[in-house]
Amino acid sequence: MTDQHARGLFLRSMPSPFLVTAALILLGLVIENSTNAYTQDVVLWIFTNIILAASLNLVSGFTGQFSLGHAGFMAVGAYLSAWCSFRPEFQALPDLLRFTLLPAIGGLGAAIAGYIVGLPSLRLRGDYLAIVTLGFGEIIRVTLLNTEAVGGARGLNRIPATEGWLEMGLSPYLAQFSIASFWTVVTITTLWRIVHSQKGRIFLSVREDEIAAEAMGVNVTQAKVRAFVISAFFAGVGGSLFAHSVKYLSPATFSFTKSVDIIIMIVLGGMGSFTGSVIAAIFITLVPEFVLRPLQEITKVDLRMVIYSLILILFMIMRPTGLLGTREWSDFAWVKKLMRAISQLLKRGSDGDSSSSTSPSGASR
Amino acid sequence: MLQLKSSTRCSNSSARSRFLHLALAIFGAVSMLQLASCTKKNAQPSHVIKIGEYGSFTGSEATFGVSTNEGLKLAIKEKNAAGGIKGKKIELISYDNQGKPEEARAMVQRLITQDQVLAVIGEVASTRSLAAAPVAQQYKVPMISPSSTNPQVTEIGDYIFRVCFIDPFQGLVMAKFARENLKKAKVAILKDVKSDYSTGLSDVFEREFKAMGGEIVGIESYASGDTDFKAQLTQIKGKKPEAIFVPGYYTEVGMIARQARQLGMKDVPLLGGDGWDSEKLWEIGGEAIKGSYFSNHYTTESDNPKVVDFIKRYREEYKGKTPDGLAALGYDAGQILIAAMERASELTPQAIRNEIAKTKDFVGVTGQISINDQRNATKSAVVVQVADKVNRFVTTITP
Numbered sequence: 085m086t087d088q089h090a091r092g093l094f095l096r097s098m099p100s101p102f103l104v105t106a107a108l109i110l111l112g113l114v115i116e117n118s119t120n121a122y123t124q125d126v127v128l129w130i131f132t133n134i135i136l137a138a139s140l141n142l143v144s145g146f147t148g149q150f151s152l153g154h155a156g157f158m159a160v161g162a163y164l165s166a167w168c169s170f171r172p173e174f175q176a177l178p179d180l181l182r183f184t185l186l187p188a189i190g191g192l193g194a195a196i197a198g199y200i201v202g203l204p205s206l207r208l209r210g211d212y213l214a215i216v217t218l219g220f221g222e223i224i225r226v227t228l229l230n231t232e233a234v235g236g237a238r239g240l241n242r243i244p245a246t247e248g249w250l251e252m253g254l255s256p257y258l259a260q261f262s263i264a265s266f267w268t269v270v271t272i273t274t275l276w277r278i279v280h281s282q283k284g285r286i287f288l289s290v291r292e293d294e295i296a297a298e299a300m301g302v303n304v305t306q307a308k309v310r311a312f313v314i315s316a317f318f319a320g321v322g323g324s325l326f327a328h329s330v331k332y333l334s335p336a337t338f339s340f341t342k343s344v345d346i347i348i349m350i351v352l353g354g355m356g357s358f359t360g361s362v363i364a365a366i367f368i369t370l371v372p373e374f375v376l377r378p379l380q381e382i383t384k385v386d387l388r389m390v391i392y393s394l395i396l397i398l399f400m401i402m403r404p405t406g407l408l409g410t411r412e413w414s415d416f417a418w419v420k421k422l423m424r425a426i427s428q429l430l431k432r433g434s435d436g437d438s439s440s441s442t443s444p445s446g447a448s449r
Numbered sequence: 450m451l452q453l454k455s456s457t458r459c460s461n462s463s464a465r466s467r468f469l470h471l472a473l474a475i476f477g478a479v480s481m482l483q484l485a486s487c488t489k490k491n492a493q494p495s496h497v498i499k500i501g502e503y504g505s506f507t508g509s510e511a512t513f514g515v516s517t518n519e520g521l522k523l524a525i526k527e528k529n530a531a532g533g534i535k536g537k538k539i540e541l542i543s544y545d546n547q548g549k550p551e552e553a554r555a556m557v558q559r560l561i562t563q564d565q566v567l568a569v570i571g572e573v574a575s576t577r578s579l580a581a582a583p584v585a586q587q588y589k590v591p592m593i594s595p596s597s598t599n600p601q602v603t604e605i606g607d608y609i610f611r612v613c614f615i616d617p618f619q620g621l622v623m624a625k626f627a628r629e630n631l632k633k634a635k636v637a638i639l640k641d642v643k644s645d646y647s648t649g650l651s652d653v654f655e656r657e658f659k660a661m662g663g664e665i666v667g668i669e670s671y672a673s674g675d676t677d678f679k680a681q682l683t684q685i686k687g688k689k690p691e692a693i694f695v696p697g698y699y700t701e702v703g704m705i706a707r708q709a710r711q712l713g714m715k716d717v718p719l720l721g722g723d724g725w726d727s728e729k730l731w732e733i734g735g736e737a738i739k740g741s742y743f744s745n746h747y748t749t750e751s752d753n754p755k756v757v758d759f760i761k762r763y764r765e766e767y768k769g770k771t772p773d774g775l776a777a778l779g780y781d782a783g784q785i786l787i788a789a790m791e792r793a794s795e796l797t798p799q800a801i802r803n804e805i806a807k808t809k810d811f812v813g814v815t816g817q818i819s820i821n822d823q824r825n826a827t828k829s830a831v832v833v834q835v836a837d838k839v840n841r842f843v844t845t846i847t848p
Contacts, residue, residue: 241601330551336549
C-alpha cells in the first residue's frame, strides 16, 4: 500500500460519516414536521436500539462471546448520564454541549463496568460466560433497585433533556434527534473501522478458533476484554440516549428481557453484520409499534411475544445465520453494480463539467 | 454543498456514490414514514368525546389493568346509555403498556398527540403514573390516576389528579381506628425500612396516634424479604403493647402474624394498610392473622346501597365477576371525569381540568370524594377485619 493510496483511503472515508449525519438531521426535520410526538419518540428508540444492537454485535457477532448482560451496561450508562444531568456542576455547560457529552460520560461508566466484569469472567467460555454476564446484569439491576440516590424502585423521574437552540431554529426534538443520530453514526463508524482494522482481525480470529488464534500469538483474554469494554462503552451511550428520550428510568426496564431483546436483534440481523443489526433494530422497533400493537388492539390478545418467538424459530430453521449472515450492505452484488454505475455516471458528468476538477486518484481508477 | 464538492475532488467517485446510495435509502425511508403517519392521522369526529386510558392489560400485573379497565368501561357505558354528555357519545381508547414505564409514557404521548383525547385515565402503579404524567402535564391534558397512592404522582403538575387516598392517609385512618374504635392506648410499630410505603404509613401513624393521646411503646423494623421476625417480636412483647401496627405487604405480614402467635401474643391484634389486601395473606398467615384489621379503599362486604348497586351492575356486565378495589376506583375515576365534563362550559382540556379540580363531595363507590388543593382525593377509607377468606367490613373512617 503506497502512501498516496493510504491518504486516498483516509480522505475517501472521512466525509461520509459527516454526510450521513447531515442527511439524518434532514430526515429529522422531515419527521418533526410530518409526524406526531408518539411517532417521533419511536424514531428516537430506533437510534438507541441500533446502538445497542451494533455494540452487542461486536462482542457476540464478531468476537463470538455470548453475553446476556447487555442491559446491565445500558443501565449503567443510562443512570450515570441521568444522574449527571441533575448535578449543578454539569448545568454550567451550554445545553447542547452538555447533552452531546452526556452519552460519552454514560459510556465511560459502562466501559469501566465492562472492564471490571470482563477481566475475571472473560476467561470463561460459552455457557459459563453467558451465566456470568446474566448474573452481572441482575447485580446491576438489584443495586439500582436499592440505591436511594437514583430513586430505588420508584425510579428516576423528570430527567432533563436538551432544550435545543431555538434562536437558531433548532427545536428540542430536532436537537435530540441530531444528538442521537450523531452518536449512532459515531458508534457505527467506530465499530466498523475497528472490525476492519488489524485489531478487528484479532477479534475475528478469536471468534473463529481460540486455540488457533492463541497459537498465532493472539492474547485471547485481552482481545475479549477489549471487545467487551468497547461494546460496553457504546451500550452506555445507548442507555444515555434512552434515558434522555424516555425521561424516566426504573430498574424494571433493565431486566433480563431487555438483554434478550437486543440479542434477538443481532440474531435476526446476522451475527457479524452491522448492516443486519441496523436493519433488525429498525424492524424490531417499528413492527411491534405499528403492526403488532394495532393487531393486539383489534384481537385483544398479546401476540407480540408469540410472533417474536415464531420469527426466531422460523429464522433458526430457515436461515440459521440471520438475515444477512456476516455480509454487509457493500457486499451485495447489486449494490456493487449500482455503485459502479453511479460512479461512472458521476465521472462522466464531472469530466464533461470541467477537466480541471478531475482528481488524479479518480483518473487512476 | 461545499463539502460535497470538495469530497468529490479529493477522493474517488465511489465515496460520492456511496453517499448518494445512502441518500436514496434515506429518502425511501422518509416517504415510508410519511405514508405511515398519513394513514395514522385521523380527524376527530365532532360527535364523540374521546377519553384515553393506559394500563397494564398484559404482563405480570395484567389483573390490575384489566380490573380498572372494566370499571371504567362500565361507567362510560352507563353514561352513553343515558344519552352521553351534552348529546355526544363518549369513546374510550385504551392502550396497553405491558407494565413497562417507557411504554406507559409512549402510550400517553400517542393518546394525546395522535388520538387527541380530552383527558387521560391511568395508571394503577405509581411508577408508571410517574413516567407518563409529565407528558400529560406538558400537553396540558388532565390525567386522573385511579389508584396510584404515591404522594409524588400529583406533585408533577396541576393537570394530574387522583381519586384514591395517598399512602400517609392510611396511617391517619389506622391511628384513628386504633384510638377511637378499638380504644387502645399502647401500640408498637413494626415497619419495613426498605419500602417507602411502609415508612410513610408508620411515620404518620406514630404522629397521629400520639396526638390522640396514645402511646407508642416501641418501634422495630425489618426489611422486605426477611423470613425471621422473632427478635423484633420478642422486643415488642417485652413492652406489652395492646396492638401492633405492621404497615407492610401481605407476605411478610402473614409470617409476622404466625411468629407473633408462636411467641404467645395471642390476643394482640395486628393493624395494617392496603398492602395486606390479597388472598395470599390468609394462605400465609392462616389462623394467626384472623381478627386483625387493615384499611382499604373499598370492600364488597359494605352495606352502602351505592356499593351494593355497583356490585350488582358489575356482575351483570361481566358474567358474575366480583369487582375488586381497582375496578371500583376505575369506575369512580370515570364517573368523576364524566361529571366534570358535564359541568364544563366547553369541552376543552383546560375547562375539564378546572372542573375536575372543583370536584366536591362526589359520592362514589369508594366513598365521598373531594379533590383538594394538591389534587389528591380526600375521602373515606374502610377498615376491614380479616375473618376468613372474605374480609369482614368493620367501619368507614372519614378524615
